[in-house]
Amino acid sequence: MQELLRQLPSVDEVLKDDRVKAWLGTHPRILVLDAIRLALDRKRKAVIDRSGKGSPDIDLSAAAVLNGAEAILNELSEPSLRPLINATGVVVHTNLGRSILSEAAIERIIEVNRSYSNLEYDIQAGERGKRYTHIEGILNRLTGAEAATAVNNNAAAVLLCLNTLARGKEVIVSRGELVEIGGSFRVPEVMERSGAVLREVGATNKTHLKDYQKAINENTGLLLKVHTSNYKIVGFTKEVSPAELAALGKKHKVPVMWDLGSGSFLDLASYGVGDEPTVKQAMDAGVDILTFSGDKLLGGPQAGMIIGKKQYLDAIRSNPLARALRIDKMTLAALEATLNQYLDEEKAIRAIPTLWMLTQPLSEIGRKADLLAAGIKALGDSKITIAIQDDLSQTGGGALPTGKLPTKVVAISHKSLSANQIESKLRLGRPAIITRIKEGMVLFDPRTLNDGEISKIVEALRNITNS
Numbered sequence: 001m002q003e004l005l006r007q008l009p010s011v012d013e014v015l016k017d018d019r020v021k022a023w024l025g026t027h028p029r030i031l032v033l034d035a036i037r038l039a040l041d042r043k044r045k046a047v048i049d050r051s052g053k054g055s056p057d058i059d060l061s062a063a064a065v066l067n068g069a070e071a072i073l074n075e076l077s078e079p080s081l082r083p084l085i086n087a088t089g090v091v092v093h094t095n096l097g098r099s100i101l102s103e104a105a106i107e108r109i110i111e112v113n114r115s116y117s118n119l120e121y122d123i124q125a126g127e128r129g130k131r132y133t134h135i136e137g138i139l140n141r142l143t144g145a146e147a148a149t150a151v152n153n154n155a156a157a158v159l160l161c162l163n164t165l166a167r168g169k170e171v172i173v174s175r176g177e178l179v180e181i182g183g184s185f186r187v188p189e190v191m192e193r194s195g196a197v198l199r200e201v202g203a204t205n206k207t208h209l210k211d212y213q214k215a216i217n218e219n220t221g222l223l224l225k226v227h228t229s230n231y232k233i234v235g236f237t238k239e240v241s242p243a244e245l246a247a248l249g250k251k252h253k254v255p256v257m258w259d260l261g262s263g264s265f266l267d268l269a270s271y272g273v274g275d276e277p278t279v280k281q282a283m284d285a286g287v288d289i290l291t292f293s294g295d296k297l298l299g300g301p302q303a304g305m306i307i308g309k310k311q312y313l314d315a316i317r318s319n320p321l322a323r324a325l326r327i328d329k330m331t332l333a334a335l336e337a338t339l340n341q342y343l344d345e346e347k348a349i350r351a352i353p354t355l356w357m358l359t360q361p362l363s364e365i366g367r368k369a370d371l372l373a374a375g376i377k378a379l380g381d382s383k384i385t386i387a388i389q390d391d392l393s394q395t396g397g398g399a400l401p402t403g404k405l406p407t408k409v410v411a412i413s414h415k416s417l418s419a420n421q422i423e424s425k426l427r428l429g430r431p432a433i434i435t436r437i438k439e440g441m442v443l444f445d446p447r448t449l450n451d452g453e454i455s456k457i458v459e460a461l462r463n464i465t466n467s
């Protein structure tokens with residue numbers, strides 16, 4: 001083994017190669033050096049791993065090291081965060097960046113960030129202003145709330161509200177609503193970190209108004225309702241409506257907060273999508289504070305909206321934690337643009353990608369499925385089997401708990417490549433294409449695809465099946 005390791009070229013030897021000199025002309029020296037070191041490390045590791053397992057046939061030539069270094073250099077030169085094609089049909093896909101921003105939002109981000117802005121400057125008065133003024137008016141107009149603000153995300157919104165209104169006090173929550181969302185947001189844990197004391201009431205499947213009533217005491221800081229975003233309790237169930245809870249809170253002079261999770265400004269149910277109340281309807285229930293995400297059903301940037309009674313919003317905004325959880329100007333620019341689009345519902349449906357992907361007619365999905373299937377057929381590869389099948393898309397992102405939408409998927413299989421092989425080749429290509437596998441077929445759900453992406457999928461399949 002030592003013998004073999006000695007055969008490896010040194011970094012200095014590799015650096016003298018003409019190929020490396022060419023790389024140094026186009027790549028930063030630090031990346032070239034790291035790529036060579038990593039390539040040498042890999043060879044060394046391969047030798048060590050193989051030792052004692054018969055004669056290793058590892059190519060230890062300078063040329064082999066250079067090939068390895070070139071591949072690593074290409075990888076290191078690529079951005080880590082990059083666009084990809086989501087062919088899963090899951091619209092609000094948290095791992096894939098949740099919402100795609102509207103063109104208007106993207107333009108505003110670019111415009112506002114290319115120069116100085118009035119982020120915290122009151123142009124009229126010529127003095128310091130507040131960053132939240134840029135979205136408060138429009139949020140109030142769209143929701144009917146008295147006051148509004150936004151923080152980094154909905155998890156931050158919940159944390160900030162609990163910390164402001166219930167630090168050192170009890171927060172009454174139904175046992176059926178102590179949910180975990182996305183593996184990292186657990187209501188009891190956020191509650192603990194906020195300094196509030198959790199007071200669970202009711203049973204998992206049933207909570208009655210009297211359960212909340214009995215738990216209220218002089219140390220109660222808040223009544224909390226949490227949207228069970230990613231699951232639904234069915235069968236023998238009972239939950240207290242937000243309106244009943246709001247009335248109870250009023251009677252006992254305890255604020256009532258509802259973590260809506262997604263929060264939609266449009267009545268998506270009227271488009272056949274879920275049965276969620278709109279934010280305005282939620283506000284009309286009479287609760288004091290509502291929180292919801294900016295990048296779930298709203299289709300905007302990552303943010304957490306807090307809306308409700310002015311007295312509570314004033315306290316929330318002046319909590320020192322608010323400074324730590326504040327949104328930046330890129331988010332604000334995108335959020336303001338997205339919110340403005342909601343002033344015209346017809347336009348919003350078309351312009352905000354999340355809304356369009358959720359509400360597009362099945363015939364539009366069918367058209368895209370036909371386009372993709374025809375493109376794959378035109379590759380003329382007799383080994384590929386193609387079928388268009390009825391299936392269901394998930395809304396995702398804890399947007400609508402049991403929300404599955406009818407869709408048409410293109411399902412393919414290949415005589416000499418397994419579904420797993422096709423899936424991984426698509427995923428490792430440029431751009432990466434993310435698909436689903438079902439019953440030995442690779443599925444493409446056109447719900448989350450546009451025509452340009454469909455052409456790219458066809459191209460990727462051409463390369464995969466030709467090689």
Ligand SMILES: *Cc1c(COP(=O)(O)O)cnc(C)c1O
Pocket residue numbers: 153154155156158181185226227228229259260261262292293294303304397398
């Ligand atoms: C998604 C969700 C959150 C967390 O929101 P983020 O914007 O992802 O931080 C909190 N509460 C509920 C009910 C949710 O659905």
